[in-house]
Amino acid sequence: xxxxxxxxxxxxxxxxxxxxxxxxxxxxxxxxxxxxxxxxxxxxxxxxxxxxxxxxxxxxxxxxxxxxxxxxxxxxxxxxxxxxxxxxxxxxxxxxxxxxxxxxxxxxxxxxxxxxxxxxxxxxxxxxxxxxxxxxxxxxxxxxxx
Amino acid sequence: xxxxxxxxxxxxxxxxxxxxxxxxxxxxxxxxxxxxxxxxxxxxxxxxxxxxxxxxxxxxxxxxxxxxxxxxxxxxxxxxxxxxxxxxxxxxxxxxxxxxxxxxxxxxxxxxxxxxxxxxxxxxxxxxxxxxxxxxxxxxxxxxxx
DNA sequence: TCCCTAATTGAAATTAATGTTCAATTTCAT
DNA sequence: ATGAAATTGAACATTAATTTCAATTAGGGA
Numbered sequence: 505x506x507x508x509x510x511x512x513x514x515x516x517x518x519x520x521x522x523x524x525x526x527x528x529x530x531x532x533x534x535x536x537x538x539x540x541x542x543x544x545x546x547x548x549x550x551x552x553x554x555x556x557x558x559x560x561x562x563x564x565x566x567x568x569x570x571x572x573x574x575x576x577x578x579x580x581x582x583x584x585x586x587x588x589x590x591x592x593x594x595x596x597x598x599x600x601x602x603x604x605x606x607x608x609x610x611x612x613x614x615x616x617x618x619x620x621x622x623x624x625x626x627x628x629x630x631x632x633x634x635x636x637x638x639x640x641x642x643x644x645x646x647x648x649x650x
Numbered sequence: 651x652x653x654x655x656x657x658x659x660x661x662x663x664x665x666x667x668x669x670x671x672x673x674x675x676x677x678x679x680x681x682x683x684x685x686x687x688x689x690x691x692x693x694x695x696x697x698x699x700x701x702x703x704x705x706x707x708x709x710x711x712x713x714x715x716x717x718x719x720x721x722x723x724x725x726x727x728x729x730x731x732x733x734x735x736x737x738x739x740x741x742x743x744x745x746x747x748x749x750x751x752x753x754x755x756x757x758x759x760x761x762x763x764x765x766x767x768x769x770x771x772x773x774x775x776x777x778x779x780x781x782x783x784x785x786x787x788x789x790x791x792x793x794x795x796x
Numbered sequence: 797t798c799c800c801t802a803a804t805t806g807a808a809a810t811t812a813a814t815g816t817t818c819a820a821t822t823t824c825a826t
Numbered sequence: 827a828t829g830a831a832a833t834t835g836a837a838c839a840t841t842a843a844t845t846t847c848a849a850t851t852a853g854g855g856a
Contacts, residue, residue: 523851582726585842609773611773623757629788631786634784636781638780667831667832668833671832671834705834707836710814711815731812731813
């Protein structure tokens with residue numbers, strides 16, 4: 505399934521007339537292999553294990569392309585740092601963020617989504633996208649602290 | 651009701667040993683009189699009409715205090731600029747943001763809130779706060795563009 | 797294969813939002 | 827009124843993100 509996503513990117517790159525470079529290829533590959541919710545810094549770090557010469561700018565640029573190609577979305581949580589997550593246009597998920605350990609858990613709830621639409625309709629809005637972020641403490645952290 | 655909120659701030663200031671200054675007082679007064687969702691820039695602008703010498707730093711500092719006192723909350727929407735809104739600890743509201751004109755509409759839906767708690771519980775989280783932001787187009791902008 | 801042009805890169809400079817420093821000023825308890 | 831402590835604002839520092847630009851690289855065509 506990585507393969508399929510890689511092809512999507514290659515297709516996108518071809519249409520845009522982008523050239524294939526070692527740097528960009530390894531950034532894309534690393535992103536596609538990764539878990540979601542990487543900050544630019546996170547990804548830069550991972551990528552440097554493969555090629556220590558790759559700079560921040562290239563990571564930024566490639567993440568922009570990934571977002572443009574539809575494979576990633578940029579999200580802003582409360583810490584002010586942008587994070588990129590894998591995008592599957594079919595499904596939308598929301599986030600639970602632990603204020604202690606920073607863990608980010610995804611969830612999806614059709615019932616909540618439906619209610620959101622309803623509320624927006626009532627207020628005359630046509631909704632294109634949304635973010636629902638919940639901040640709190642995960643069970644592990646609550647056990648450890650009491 | 652501004653009066654009550656002002657007293658809350660004065661109480662908070664007294665407890666912290668803060669002194670009362672012309673600058674801070676007028677920033678607080680301006681914020682309390684204002685509509686919600688002011689950026690630092692917005693508030694600075696408003697305050698300058700009263701006292702053109704007040705600098706950004708003081709506005710930043712005062713907004714931090716307002717947040718600390720519980721009268722304001724800092725929110726980050728997708729444009730990356732922090733906005734401060736009035737906080738009534740009794741009620742929580744979410745946001746509809748028009749991607750065209752930038753209007754921000756508040757709403758509250760107990761049913762959505764209840765479902766959120768439920769989902770979080772199921773995943774072992776104890777939720778402290780949340781943001782639900784919906785982006786789309788308001789009825790006015792849809793009419794104008796079609 | 798070797799060019800040639802256009803795309804790409806990375807280091808460094810730039811921007812935008814936010815924070816901090818510090819000398820000068822102001823507040824307020826005494 | 828006086829002096830310690832808080833406050834201010836201009837300038838400087840920081841952080842995340844973006845842009846610039848000279849040097850490099852990719853890849854289609856001769």
